[in-house]
Amino acid sequence: MNINQATDYGFRAVLYLAHKDSQEWVDAQTISEHEAIPIRFLLKIMPCLTKAGIVKSHRGVRGGYALARQPQDISLLDVIEAIEGPIYLNRCLEDEAHCSKQSAPACPIHRTLSDIQDQLVLELSRRTFAQMMQ
Amino acid sequence: MNINQATDYGFRAVLYLAHKDSQEWVDAQTISEHEAIPIRFLLKIMPCLTKAGIVKSHRGVRGGYALARQPQDISLLDVIEAIEGPIYLNRCLEDEAHCSKQSAPACPIHRTLSDIQDQLVLELSRRTFAQMMQ
DNA sequence: CAAAACTATACCGGTTGAGTATATTTTAGA
């Protein structure tokens, strides 16, 4: 029941870029040093963020990364889903076939967890990087 | 970011017992059959629930399990913590030493996740098995 | 004392997590 380390590093990388001018390319080495993220691991994480449209990248000499959207338009949920995929509190909420009783919709546990998951996802989508910059 | 299968089975076992008379011992075989839980796996999970004071057990002939508390006094959180231990959305929320920047309290990401974790835990503690029996 | 039940512990195969390594591609600029 937790966020993985790659996602945590992703949060930090995005927050770091949020403090920079979005016209300026910041290379992975710089992010790595300032945020204490292993460089090779960071280089594996960043493409997830670019594919999700959170960050843009530029290769070659003087290349690097910059935010692709405004900080107020990037939520914690965006980063989590970019790196880990969708959130499911229980595997039966991902695919009802996982319920060994084959009764997901009628199951009160399923319904309760579904409610709580919805609240969690909503809350994560409300928290933006703009809020965390202050 | 999810609840594991043992916990899911734990929810079902507790909910099943909640529908029974608490004076009556229900054996693992019966729970296993009604809730479609692999018997040997269930037998590994149940001691977590007894140690947490959620369920009581009785060995020997005509032994089994029964709830140790009223359904309205058992929350989803109780069962999760009994089986998985405490909830931490991020490993830095478990132990600040995990923060590679060594700045957990000052970190806006840490603070935000901490807020969200508190909300999640509160919500899980509000949902009781009595509510799920209706 | 025998059988029915729970308990403790160890094992196992598969998957995920965290991170490293290597080779490739793109680009700016000398």
Next chain:
DNA sequence: TCTAAAATATACTCAACCGGTATAGTTTTG
């Protein structure tokens, strides 16, 4: 045009965890 700086793709490693099974032991009733 060549070189160096950067990102990308892919594969690898090693440990931990997950889901489940197996074995042996203890307690209790009748």
